[in-house]
Amino acid sequence: MGGRQVLHGVSLAAGPGAFVAICGPNGAGKTTLLRGLAGLLPGGRTAPRRVAYVEQGARCAWGMTVRQVATLGRLPHGDRNDAAVERAMEACGVATLADRRIDRISGGQARRAMLARALATEAEVLLLDEPVADLDPRAAHEVMALLAAQARRGGCVVAVVHQVELAVRYASRMVVMADGRIVADGVPSDVLGAAAGCFGMIVGQGARLLPPSDLNR
Numbered sequence: 001m002g003g004r005q006v007l008h009g010v011s012l013a014a015g016p017g018a019f020v021a022i023c024g025p026n027g028a029g030k031t032t033l034l035r036g037l038a039g040l041l042p043g044g045r046t047a048p049r050r051v052a053y054v055e056q057g058a059r060c061a062w063g064m065t066v067r068q069v070a071t072l073g074r075l076p077h078g079d080r081n082d083a084a085v086e087r088a089m090e091a092c093g094v095a096t097l098a099d100r101r102i103d104r105i106s107g108g109q110a111r112r113a114m115l116a117r118a119l120a121t122e123a124e125v126l127l128l129d130e131p132v133a134d135l136d137p138r139a140a141h142e143v144m145a146l147l148a149a150q151a152r153r154g155g156c157v158v159a160v161v162h163q164v165e166l167a168v169r170y171a172s173r174m175v176v177m178a179d180g181r182i183v184a185d186g187v188p189s190d191v192l193g194a195a196a197g198c199f200g201m202i203v204g205q206g207a208r209l210l211p212p213s214d215l216n217r
């Protein structure tokens with residue numbers, strides 16, 4: 001990547017029913033790993049019908065309606081499939097905004113619309129880079145619950161998540177990265193300590209990450 005090796009000996013596999021949260025500090029290689037899984041790195045191969053990818057900070061710059069944005073998810077199939085689009089918008093809580101322009105709704109609502117686009121593809125695998133960024137706490141929980149439900153229905157969900165507490169609550173597996181390497185991989189509650197260590201923090205009550213006591217003096 002730009003002549004610099006970002007990942008070192010990284011391998012990640014996930015199957016149906018998995019909700020994998022990739023956590024770690026900035027610059028750990030999380031986005032690069034996700035792009036690799038999507039086949040977007042040099043030499044990779046994409047499979048747009050099987051894999052739906054929502055990049056970090058995904059936006060739509062055109063004055064399209066929410067419904068039109070969600071319908072873009074059907075492009076890999078070459079159809080409109082209104083039923084799939086409606087289901088995706090309903091699941092993401094943007095059905096009531098279907099006829100609103102995406103550039104005239106809030107940033108959080110626009111992010112949900114972009115997620116609806118991915119769900120409308122009805123892909124086997126969902127890859128999402130920080131899907132709950134810009135969302136208020138309630139909306140973040142709702143989106144994470146939606147992704148967990150998608151996995152329970154047999155889908156495979158892999159998401160970069162900075163909010164470790166949300167990953168512990170909703171994901172079935174947490175992959176912790178630091179310096180381009182996977183340093184822990186397992187049930188979220190089991191690897192929470194490793195995640196805290198990567199951030200230079202400690203685990204408090206309720207799976208919250210807290211600064212060490214000496215930083216509070």
